[in-house]
Every structure is written in structure tokens, then in C-alpha cells.
Amino acid sequence: MSAGAASGFRCDLGAGPVEIRGAVAVDRVDPGWLPRRMGAYSRSQIPDDFMRQAVAECAGIRLVFRTEARELELDVRASRMVVGESLPMPVSWYDLTVGAALVARSPSVAGTRVVFSFDAPSTYAVPGPASTVRFEGLPAGSKDVQIWLPYTDEVVLSAMRADAPVSPPAPGETLRWLHHGSSISHGYRAESTTGTWPVVAALRAGLELTNLAYSGSAMLDQLAARTIRDTPTDMISLKIGINIVNGDVMRLRAFRTAVHGFLDTIRDGHPGIPLVVVSPVFCGPVEDRAGPTVQDRSRPYEWSIAGGTAEDLQQGKLSLGVIRTELEEIVAARRATDAALFYESGLELYGAQDARDLPLPDNLHPDPNAQRLIGERFADRVLARLNPHATVTN
Known part of the structure; x- marks a missing residue:
């Protein structure tokens, strides 16, 4: 990279003109600013280390600004959850979009590793260095830019530099959409943040996304409900079910x-705005059998199977089929007094035929192609219906 960005215009990420969107709060920390996807009071009630790290990760969080810059640098201090202290750290991707188009991606490796395993008794952090994320060759001319942080990482934002002045994004009337869900909505197995299905849907429908999906932790917790209640938005979707069966x-x-x-x-907190309850997408092991989902230890790779049986359903245990039936009935009953409440079957987003065409690589999570398919269908089937002014972008 040339010296343009490094010696150009420096931005204070806490005082504008750059906006941090997709976070419910931004805390001042040393050495910068830490975007959060849950408020402090609810964070104090998080029940386990896995949820604590999932909540910390930056799913859907981005920097938004206007500039003529062709080169940008972003100083970050990132943390990523891994299962071992000595394993190589995977690459984390920072995506840059202009409008709905992905125009640049920059790889980085989180400096700090948060060591966690479901088989280990404790979680601990191994501190590491900060890093600089660089973009170059951006389109010429004035443009509204979004830099999407990795959905895999907790990221402290230290500074941003550009080779041209940076100003606030152009004002607009874009509607805000808040989504809550599981690891599928968080983005697990997507290539990068703009490949996670909620971001695919938001860019396609032209909406401002706040993604409050917490991997492994969408269990109808009141701490999540309070966060949604207290976050300004124009429409809400809730994807309910898979984690309840998983666990x-x-x-x-x-x-x-x-x-x-x-x-x-x-x-x-949100009376009267559109609220969509979305049931689980197809997952063969627990469609008609009870959870939990467990790993098939006979295989040398991740492969989820049902830990319960169809007979367990007679004892009140839950399968995805049972949950879909219950959610549809609950929404139908509540609509008598809540006309802005809707139901969407997850099978319309990813069903049994889709599982044959685009198999789940671990028998549980959609791959990158399926993530994109779900996002496109959600934009077309749900968001376009809730937002009649939306222009869906292919």
C-alpha cells in the first residue's frame, strides 16, 4: 500500500464522522471503542462462557461513512474463540461494501485467542497483538462505505485512516430491521459477514440490520428479550427452536x-411494529426425534445426530416438527389481539429438498451457498412483505 492512508486523514471512531451500526452499545475501552450486541445489565446475567463469547462477536456490526478515499486502514485489537492454545488461528475477514455490492475484502488474524472447549473445564484468554486491516483499490468518487467486522471476532476499534476526507454517511429513510436467532443466523460456516444470511437479506432488501443472533444461545432467555425490547427498530424477526432442541x-x-x-x-418496548416468528429450517437428525443433538463419535469430523428418540416426544420432549406446530399455533392465537405478528415456516427458507441439493456439511449448519439462499429467500418472502417500500436488489 502507498503512504496515502497511513499518512492521510485520521478518524476518531468514537466521536464521528464514522458511525458504528449494528451494535446496541459502544463502550470506551483501552485502546479504543468496543461495540456490543447486548446491554450491560443483561450481559451480567449471561449463564456461561460460550454465550459470553458469542454475544461479544461482531455479527452484523459495521462502520458506515462517506468518502472519496481509494485506500483505508483500520487498527483493531481482535479476539477469537478457538478450541486449543497451540492450533493455528483461522483467518478473519473484513468486508467492504458500497451500496449492496461487496467491493473489497481484507484478511486478518485475531491477535488474542479465547480458548474454549465443551470438553474443557475452564475458558481462558491468551493475549496477542493488535493488527491493521487494509483496503486499497476502492472505487473512485464519493461513496457511502460500510466496513463489516468479522462475525467470528470480538473487535476493539482503535483508529481508522484514509487517503481522503471522511464524512458522515448520506442521510436516508432506511428502515431498521432487528433479527434474533441461533448460530445459523449468527453466520456459522459462512465465508464472511456479508455471506451470513441476515446480511445477505438486509443488503438485498435495503434495510439497516441489527443482528442479535447468539450462536448456541437462542433459548428464549429474558436477557435476550430485554435487549430486543430496548433496541430501537422498525421491524423484528425471531428465529426460534434449534438451540432449544440442541440443548x-x-x-x-x-x-x-x-x-x-x-x-x-x-x-x-415495541408495540404494533411488524414482528415475525420464524420456525427452524430443516435439520434431518431432529425433525421427528427429540434432542439433544450430539456428535457422532464414530466419525473423524463434525457430524450431528439426535440424542433422543421419536418416542421421547410422548414425554413432552421437543423436535423441530413439534416446535413448528407450536409456534404456528401460538402466533395464530396471539394474532387475535396483535395483527402485526406473523409466522414464517423455516422450511420455506431451507427445506428437505434444499438439504438434498445443498447438504448441511455437519448435519446441522448451512454451508455458504445455503446461507446465501436463506438470505435471498428471507428478503423476498418476508422483508419485502413487511417493508412495502423496499427495493429488492439481486
Whole structure:
């Protein structure tokens, strides 16, 4: 890279003109600014280390500004969860979009590793160095830019430099969409943040996304419901079910009232706006069998299977089929007094035929192509319906 960005215009990321979007809060830390996807009070109630790290990751968080710059540098201090202290760190991707188009990507490796394993008794961090993410060869002329942070990493933003002045993004009337879900919505197995299905859908529909999907942790927790309740937005979608079956954390009796309570809390802060309840996408192992999902130890790679049986459903355990039926009935009953509440079957986003065409590589999570398919379908089937002014971009 030339000396343009390095010696050019430096931006204070905490005081504008760059906007940090997709976060519910931005905390001042040393040495910079830390975007958050959950408020401090709810974070204090997170029940385990895995959820704590999932909440910290930057799914859907981006920097937004206007500039004529052709070169940009972003100083970050990033952390990423890994299963071992000595394993090579995977690459994290920073994506840059102009409008709905991905125009640049920059690889980086998080300096700090958060060592976590479901088989290990404790979680600990191994501190590492900061890094600089660089973009060059950007389109000429004035443009609104979004830099999407890696959905895999917690990122402290230290500084940004450009080879031309930076100003606030052009004002607009874009509607805000908030989504909550599991690792599938968080983006697990997507190549980068702009390949996660909520970002695909938001860019396609022209909406401002706040992605409050927490990998492994979409379990109707009130701490998540409060965060959604307190976050300004114009429309909401909730993808409910797979993590509840994954963890075998509820029986049918508790699930019914938990769904009602979750929706009640959200409606306390967002009465009357469009709210879509989305049932699980297809997942063969637990379509008609109870959870939990467990790893098939006979295979040398990740492969999820059902830990329960079809007979367990008679005892009130949950399968995805049971959850779809219950969610549809709950939404239908509540619509008598809540006309802005809707139901969408996850099978319309990724169904049994899709699983044959685009198989789940670990029998649980969609691959990058399936992530994009889900996002495109959600934009066309759901977001375009909720936002009649949206212009869907192919």
C-alpha cells in the first residue's frame, strides 16, 4: 500500500464522522471503542462462557461513512474463540461494501485467542497483538462505505485512516430491521459477514440490520428479550427452536409459556411494529426425534445426530416438527389481539429438498451457498412483505 492512508486523514471512531451500526452499545475501552450486541445489565446475567463469547462477536456490526478515499486502514485489537492454545488461528475477514455490492475484502488474524472447549473445564484468554486491516483499490468518487467486522471476532476499534476526507454517511429513510436467532443466523460456516444470511437479506432488501443472533444461545432467555425490547427498530424477526432442541433445555409445557413471555417482553418496548416468528429450517437428525443433538463419535469430523428418540416426544420432549406446530399455533392465537405478528415456516427458507441439493456439511449448519439462499429467500418472502417500500436488489 502507498503512504496515502497511513499518512492521510485520521478518524476518531468514537466521536464521528464514522458511525458504528449494528451494535446496541459502544463502550470506551483501552485502546479504543468496543461495540456490543447486548446491554450491560443483561450481559451480567449471561449463564456461561460460550454465550459470553458469542454475544461479544461482531455479527452484523459495521462502520458506515462517506468518502472519496481509494485506500483505508483500520487498527483493531481482535479476539477469537478457538478450541486449543497451540492450533493455528483461522483467518478473519473484513468486508467492504458500497451500496449492496461487496467491493473489497481484507484478511486478518485475531491477535488474542479465547480458548474454549465443551470438553474443557475452564475458558481462558491468551493475549496477542493488535493488527491493521487494509483496503486499497476502492472505487473512485464519493461513496457511502460500510466496513463489516468479522462475525467470528470480538473487535476493539482503535483508529481508522484514509487517503481522503471522511464524512458522515448520506442521510436516508432506511428502515431498521432487528433479527434474533441461533448460530445459523449468527453466520456459522459462512465465508464472511456479508455471506451470513441476515446480511445477505438486509443488503438485498435495503434495510439497516441489527443482528442479535447468539450462536448456541437462542433459548428464549429474558436477557435476550430485554435487549430486543430496548433496541430501537422498525421491524423484528425471531428465529426460534434449534438451540432449544440442541440443548434439550425445555419440555413442551415450559416452551409454550416461554414463547409467550419472550413475545410479551418484546411487545412491552415495541408495540404494533411488524414482528415475525420464524420456525427452524430443516435439520434431518431432529425433525421427528427429540434432542439433544450430539456428535457422532464414530466419525473423524463434525457430524450431528439426535440424542433422543421419536418416542421421547410422548414425554413432552421437543423436535423441530413439534416446535413448528407450536409456534404456528401460538402466533395464530396471539394474532387475535396483535395483527402485526406473523409466522414464517423455516422450511420455506431451507427445506428437505434444499438439504438434498445443498447438504448441511455437519448435519446441522448451512454451508455458504445455503446461507446465501436463506438470505435471498428471507428478503423476498418476508422483508419485502413487511417493508412495502423496499427495493429488492439481486
